Amino acid sequence: MTPGQASLLEALFSLVQPPDLGPSPHRVHHTTSLLQGPNVSMVTNRLPPDSKRQDEDKGANMENGVTMIRREPVLDKTVQNNALPFVLRSYSIWIGRIAFEPLKLREIARDFVFSHFADGERSCLIIILLANIGGSSPGVKFVEGESNPTNPILQNAMQCRLGAVKSLHSPERSVLVKSLDSAIHTMLLHFFVSEVHHAITLRREAAPIFRRLCPEPPGAPINLPSLLQNPLRCLGHLAHIDIHFSIVADLPTLFRYEVPIPISRPSNLSRTVLTSQSDGILQWLYGIPDMLIMVFAKMKSLRQDGPIQNEETIALLEQELRELRPYSGLSSERFLNLMRSVVQECWRQAAFIYLYMAVCGDPSGTSRVKQALKRYLKLMHAIKPGRLPDEFLLTSLILIGPSAERKHDREVIRQRITAIYSRDRTLSANINIICVIEDYWARANAEGRQVLWSDVAVSQRRGIGV
Incomplete structure (x- = not known):
């Protein structure tokens, strides 16, 4: 094992929180x-070797x-x-x-x-x-x-x-x-x-x-745990896109999703999801467990209802995030197993930041926000940029952006986002993302205050019109 891999393992272990037809x-x-x-002018170009x-x-x-x-x-x-x-x-x-x-x-x-x-x-x-x-x-x-x-x-x-x-x-x-x-x-x-x-x-x-x-009658909330187990995979996939996009863009979901808490209670349907979260199409595609999608959906629903101060609800959501099962997919390569564990752990910390800032209304400088960001960046410092894990962390980097106050932390986020792609069309999307993040950082600095989650929506409208 290389020193870098050993460092990464140490970072991961330090974050582990055990469960309290043919055509015609x-x-x-x-x-x-x-x-x-x-006819379009293209040139093929492999990424050049880069020791970094x-x-x-x-x-x-x-x-x-x-x-x-x-x-x-x-x-x-x-x-x-x-x-x-x-x-x-x-x-x-x-x-x-x-x-x-x-x-x-x-x-x-x-x-x-x-x-x-x-x-x-x-x-x-x-x-x-x-x-x-x-x-x-x-x-x-x-x-x-x-x-x-x-x-x-x-x-x-x-x-x-x-x-x-x-x-x-x-x-x-x-x-x-x-x-x-x-x-x-x-x-x-x-x-x-x-x-x-x-x-x-x-x-x-x-x-x-x-x-x-969807099986629910028109106007009724959609039972998300049940939907994620529906044989029609496209239903869970569309719900994932809806929830994921709404979280990142700070916009309402297209539909109301029903997610009972505690989500992992055995009497809830989501227990089936919990036991099979490493074998679902969404995890195979995005690296995000179904259980985490349900937690995000619940937090998004609470945010749409306004900031909450119910300590019991917050504690239940914290417990769900702590008890999120570690990645269990197996690969013959230790490198892949490590990277996949990193992706899940980073998403867990991004979810903590979303809970505290978006749902509870914390500013960026509160202790629990800082601790979640510290845990996320500890993993980032232990690995070098690359397709794994960065391409599967892009939207989580967007979520942690509001929590970064120190110049060094902001630079890490900035470099990780802009380094994912070079000159293809996705670069324009990444530039838009950076513009949004830079906007709320600059506005908070100019006003001499900490970043609030409400700043994200303002910058989204100014930067990309959503």
């Missing part, structure tokens, strides 16, 4: 032209998903018979690039591609565009930071599909499910390689379809 030939012929894509970064291939190569769906040589995407194999391979590259545990998603990703490729021309168009854009994103840089012209084509196709489904009087359940599923995959792609406002638009437009698929 004519369709393939029609859609293969879409694989060629518009973790070896990004160390984890990616050991468990990457490029061949997890289909083992194929490099294909000519313009050849008609290569259409489906090309989509499968490109989509596997995309999943391998963005997923926390890509190998566990191989069956789900393959089923998604097959079902949508054979589901009519509009559905086929969307899956081809997703594969074409996503498959080219790793290691590709757009010259002069230009956006991929295919992105608005995908957005328009997805909006047209959602509009068509919503206009149906009594659509079949399978039609609703497939349209919601493709919307979620498109949102995910926008978050990584396009403009975030495209994802925000789809989140809003997909909401009525999501609600029709």
Whole structure:
């Protein structure tokens, strides 16, 4: 074990808190032209070696998903018979690039591609565009930071599909499910390689379809523990996106989620979620356990009702966070196990900060806020920047931003966010994030006061208009 790994293990241990079908030939012929894509100037560019970064291939190569769906040589995407194999391979590259545990998603990703490729021309168009854009994103840089012209084509196709489904009087359940599923995959792609406002638009437009698929009657709160165990994975996934985005952007959720506390009480449905949290699609994709999503949903609901001073409720939420089970997924590589544990522990500390500042109304200088930030940054200081863990901590870095008062702590956050990507389209999103964070830091400094969570919403409106 290297000195760096030993230091990281020490940091983690010090934070451990024990529990108190094939498509028709004519369709393939029609859609293969879409694989060629518009004429766009691109250059491939691998990240240069950097002694200050973790070896990004160390984890990616050991468990990457490029061949997890289909083992194929490099294909000519313009050849008609290569259409489906090309989509499968490109989509596997995309999943391998963005997923926390890509190998566990191989069956789900393959089923998604097959079902949508054979589901009519509009559905086929969307899956081809997703594969074409996503498959080219790793290691590709757009010259002069230009956006991929295919992105608005995908957005328009997805909006047209959602509009068509919503206009149906009594659509079949399978039609609703497939349209919601493709919307979620498109949102995910926008978050990584396009403009975030495209994802925000789809989140809003997909909401009525999501609600029709939920078992609760119209107007009733949605039982989140039950939803996360629903066989329709797209329901839990959309709820995750809704909660996650609302937490980060400090906006109301699209729907009211019902989460009983204590969440981990055996009589609650969430016990099932708790015992399987390391085997869920959301953990495989984002590295965030279902249990933590439920805690965030409960805290968001309380925040929307206004700051609370109920010490019993606060204590229950603190207990839920302390008792969050450590990451239990196994890998043959110690490096991957360490990084995944780091991701979960950082998210736990970000949740503590959100509880104290957003829910309880603490300013940044209170002792419990400082302690949570200290625990988070202790992990950051023990590891070097790299794909693991930084790309799975981006939004948690946004959440801890308001708690940072010292110049050094702010610089760590600033550098971690800006170092994740270089010149691809996601850089523009990261610049927007930094602008928001810098805005509330500067405003609090100018007014000679500590940062409050209410500052976040003001800076969000000023910086990115949400």
